[in-house]
Amino acid sequence: MSDSSVLPFYFRRFDDDVLMTNIAGDFLFVSNADFSRIVDDMAIDEELTARLKSRFFICDPANTTSALSWLKVKHQTKRSYLSNDSLLLMVVPTLLCNCECAYCQVSSKKTHFIFII
Numbered sequence: 001m002s003d004s005s006v007l008p009f010y011f012r013r014f015d016d017d018v019l020m021t022n023i024a025g026d027f028l029f030v031s032n033a034d035f036s037r038i039v040d041d042m043a044i045d046e047e048l049t050a051r052l053k054s055r056f057f058i059c060d061p062a063n064t065t066s067a068l069s070w071l072k073v074k075h076q077t078k079r080s081y082l083s084n085d086s087l088l089l090m091v092v093p094t095l096l097c098n099c100e101c102a103y104c105q106v107s108s109k110k111t112h113f114i115f116i117i
Contacts, residue, residue: 004058007067024074026055
């Protein structure tokens, strides 16, 4: 894998696998052995190399700058709704909600319904 550059990523170990994520939200589960090979810059098989490249975990050394730019664009695109001036939020209380929080917009008054059949 010395012919590839590793791009920034986060990881979390589970029993037999490692979850890799990047700032764009791409993710990949790899085995502990494969993860060790990736981090230690050892040889990995072509299939894993293709999966890592397609999700921007590694890239060709000549393309590192453009790959980082592409990651930035993907991150900004996925988070673009946060900069929207008309952000719409919907609050749906659960059945266990007592509607008594100081900021609650739901009426906590008991209402009685009469059903006419």
